[in-house]
Structure formats: C-alpha cells, structure tokens
C-alpha cells in the first residue's frame with residue numbers, strides 16, 4: 265500500500281506526463297537524451313536476459329534498453345504512477361516491454377531474477393530519508409541475480425565550486441520557475457529544483473550504494489559532473 269510520501273509523489277507525477285519529456289529536452293538542452301542513451305549502452309553491455317528499469321516514468325530508459333537488447337532479452341519496467349505508465353505504454357517503441365505498477369520499496373518480483381536493474385533521474389525521488397533510500401537499494405539488490413548489475417543515472421554535484429554554484433542557481437532560478445510554468449505544475453518543478461542542490465556528490469552516492477550491499481561500485485561523471493552514472497554489482 266502506498267504511504268503518505270508515496271501519495272504526494274504519485275499526485276505530483278500525475279500532473280506532468282504530457283509535458284515531461286519536452287520540458288526535460290528544453291531544460292537540459294537535449295542533454296538528458298545523450299545521458300540516458302550513454303547510460304543505456306553502458307547498462308546493455310553487461311549482457312544477460314532479464315532487464316528491469318525502475319521508476320521508468322514515460323519509459324525512455326526502458327525503450328532505450330529494448331532498442332539495444334539482443335533477441336530473447338526480456339525488458340520490464342516499474343513505476344507507481346498510472347499516468348506516467350500510460351504515457352510509456354502508449355509509445356510504439358514500448359512494444360514488448362512488460363510494465364508493472366509498483367513502488368520500488370516493495371518490488372513484485374522473486375529474489376535473484378534480473379541481470380540488470382536501471383534507475384534514471386529518479387534516485388532523488390526515493391531519497392526521502394537515508395533509511396528509506398537504503399531500503400530501496402537493498403530491494404534492488406534482492407531482485408538482482410548474484411553478479412547482477414545496478415545502474416543509476418542521476419544529477420550529481422560538479423566538483424568545481426563555481427560550476428556547482430552555477431548549476432544550483434540554474435536549478436533554482438530556471439528549472440523550478442520555467443518547468444513550473446510550462447508544465448502547469450509548480451509543485452513538481454519546485455520539488456525537482458529543490459532536490460538537485462541537496463543531492464549527494466558522486467563519491468557520497470558510491471559509498472551509500474556500497475552500504476546497501478553492492479560491490480565493485482564505480483561511477484562516470486558527465487557534463488562537468490552535473491550528472492553521473494553509477495554501476496555496481498550484487
């Protein structure tokens with residue numbers, strides 16, 4: 265059953281599916297597509313036959329994975345927002361992907377099922393508290409096969425102080441107000457812009473992934489460190 269925080273986030277994402285991708289393109293100047301595609305290639309290169317994208321939203325990462333998958337690879341995707349899932353399922357390229365409505369803290373799968381689990385631009389949403397976040401990461405670990413791979417793509421913190429300040433100012437003064445105006449959901453974009461500056465650095469996030477029981481944690485910074493891909497093994 266969805267908890268109170270789940271309900272707030274479910275309501276928030278119910279307001280944005282129609283404009284979500286266009287606003288992402290605009291606010292990142294198209295970089296979100298490059299970041300996602302690069303991360304999808306890194307994820308797919310690990311092989312395996314059962315892949316899962318969680319917090320899939322409008323399904324862009326799941327569709328990118330499906331496009332890279334060899335024959336016989338099953339791609340599944342999870343989100344707890346029906347409007348976001350409807351948007352994903354309605355896409356022609358989503359054919360063959362199996363979608364599930366579920367919250368990531370309690371995935372509807374047995375232990376040791378997947379070779380790969382991806383999550384893109386949603387880790388900030390499940391970072392409600394250190395305990396909740398660790399619980400979700402442990403849940404990811406549970407459904408992965410031994411040696412299965414986790415890939416997280418998320419905004420990060422540029423190491424250069426000046427760039428970091430500029431990035432935070434961009435989140436606060438551009439992403440929040442412009443996203444709110446274009447989507448009609450001030451709440452969703454105020455939330456988005458407030459979570460970016462508070463999020464972990466790439467090193468801190470690697471440490472947390474390790475605490476959740478993953479090993480061989482590595483990360484790649486992208487675009488001056490404004491974004492990072494973390495990869496780890498169960």
Ligand SMILES: C[S@@+](CC[C@H](N)C(=O)[O-])C[C@H]1O[C@@H](n2cnc3c(N)ncnc32)[C@H](O)[C@@H]1O
Pocket residue numbers: 273274277300318319320321322323324325342343344345348366367368369383384385386389390
């Ligand atoms: C910012 S969108 C990211 C969508 C997509 N992964 C992308 O790359 O654009 C975050 C998504 O995570 C979903 N979400 C947030 N918390 C969740 C949770 N606890 N369980 C399942 N889905 C969740 C939201 O419904 C939303 O669709």
